[in-house]
Amino acid sequence: MKIAALQSTLFWQDRDANLAYFSDLIKNIGAADVVVLPEMFTTGFSMAPEHIAEPADGPTLHWLRDMAQQHHIAICGSVAVQENNKYFNRFYWVSPEGESHYDKHHLFRMAGEHKHYAAGMERKIVEYQGVRICLQVCYDLRFPVYCRNRNDYDLLIFVANWPEARRHAWSSLLTARAIENQSYVIGVNRVGEDGNGIHYSGDSVILDYLGQPVAHAAANTPAILSAEISLADLQAFRETFPAHLDADGFELK
Template structure:
């Protein structure tokens, strides 16, 4: 009996600047992008902390659990019939989490907190880490959601026995370490035999950090299917094909020889 495989997936990555600690302006921008690009995509992906930018002050603006941001983004997904991803800060009880979100048109919501908190940026002082790792599913595709600094850690990103098909990394990754972002995105695709999508912001924030973007949609061979221009605000798109991914995994099954790793959460 033949197995059914996911249909091709149209993804769009939004490389943009972020209005500093201005939730209303950022939500307005998100709606503009979704309204403009929804008909050409199944999934639209925004950078990390898309509603505020990345700072300790942003924690004071964290959404409440299933609060304004949650319902706004879910409403957009339903209205424009397109799935939305990115991350925003959300408060759950006494803790604030940097949450990767996937809002679907049918109302399904999948969330994953950031695991590795960026101490040099003070993130450990205002955000609590994930205590578990999730694999999302969307239209038959399996997705590993990671947020910025998470991408540096290969055990966290390990694709054990092809448990996921796409790694999506949303980021606020500054210019001095741009080659790290570019290199790790391609390395994670190749070592895990998966598509990898990196969505980084651009512009300069009030902390004088400059972001060049370097957003890309990369296949499992590490070859970009679409790349954003350095520093530009733009939306890049590609269609992901499952058959080519399956063929590569069958012809070059390095995953079968991978070393075992155990996550200690």
């Protein structure tokens, strides 16, 4: 599976400008099976959902469908969505074969996200080209129990607006999630400054199941990370080092 992860700047609360920007980028990424965009890629990490949120079947979802069909890719990233009188930070997954979504479960209280958005309550695994993929958003990275591999995924994706001030935690936790879950991990973060004056350094990365980088973006600059992941290599490693067989059982409440 060929991955293209887009570390990018974002136009603050300007959906049309962001969609035009990503449309141009996607035209030039070359061969890819999966394209990963940052968290809230149409607006930046905004706590004004009453101004920026789209309906569940809104224009960004239609754009994702168009991109998937035109370029024969699966494409994913999160968007502010309004549904049933609630707002969600919704991670869309769209491919030519169909679509799914995951609503961010852990809301970043230090920015007041829990006051503006509702938490999703369903963990989401999608399957594409035989690869099982777990969808997660930004702050979810800090909660290893929630994203723990229960032998139900092969690739873990985090999309984020993770500030530069905590970049060490971002990189360290991504590595830990790859090692402990014996899984490929993609972490896609934005760069630049948002409308609140918060700076983002990116540090996007694609890691293998040993926590080693397969591709890594330079800090503070837009970049397209390209890498190929191998399900056969992952399965071979799990067979020779089956640590998952000694994992502790648990259930989420």
